[in-house]
Amino acid sequence: MNNSNQSEKSNKFIVAAAQLTPVFLNKEKTVKIACKAILEAGKKSAKLIVFSESFIAGYPDWVWSIPAHKTVQLNELYVQLVESAVSIPDDTTGRLCKAAKDAHINVVIGMNEKNSETSNASLYNTMLFIDENGIILGKHRKLMPTNCERLIWAQGNGDTLKSYNTSVGKIGGLICWENFMPLARNTIYEAGTQIYVAPTWDKGANWLGTVQHIAREGSVFVISCCMTLHINDLPEELKKIYIKGKEWVSTGNSCIINPSGKIIAGPLDSKEGIIYAEINLQEIIAAKRSFDAVGHYARPDVFNFSVNTKS
16 A cells, blocks of 8 residues: 555544433443443444533533522532542543543543542533543543533633544544633644534534534534433433423534534434544645634734643
């Protein structure tokens, strides 16, 4: 095989988005689902799999519905959320790392993370990066929880805004509405990101427009992943907070987008599944010929940009 063919082959590979439902507030059972999906994607020759925001062990959607004065109920739910959260590293991350190594696949997965460096009682909205050898590359803590989410999650720092070198190129990204933050996006672009991951709770036409814009703006492949959550997947006390007759708390809408902003897999709606797409990193170079936000369009002679990476 000549060098050009070898180069072309190494730039092409399969990526996946796991639109699955966690066992709500049950870390052990949710990790089993994640590990099974990792192994399944590996068997289908995927080199990267991305899970949704706070997949382990569920997005605390109650913050949008339960009034702040319901202290007893909110305290009980928060205790359950902390008890189902992850410390990095711990036995949970060990199991995820083993699955990644066994499947020989890179993994990005959202989780509720304890502040294990201090009290173990505050939470971050975190995505964890694991390489195909089962090694933890790093984590990103959501910079700015949105609106009512601030009652649950602490703010992340600039030191987790980065990309990671992997066997499939540089992977970086932001969580849900962080993706609306232009300077945060620019930081991820400047880190050389080629595959931009966007675990999310948002979905629908407006969100799809956002991630399609990001793909074009950054000349990157984007993997947007949201969990499915049916009303029957919730504990009985939480079913009561929703309007009678409501079926879906989250319909998913996960998708994979190329650097021109075209959706090449998905969006998957109102059902569980793993979606796959073959990508070619050379498409990124082709897209940047016309527009490179952190290259020939950056204009450092006009704009100054810096990030505080101190924790």
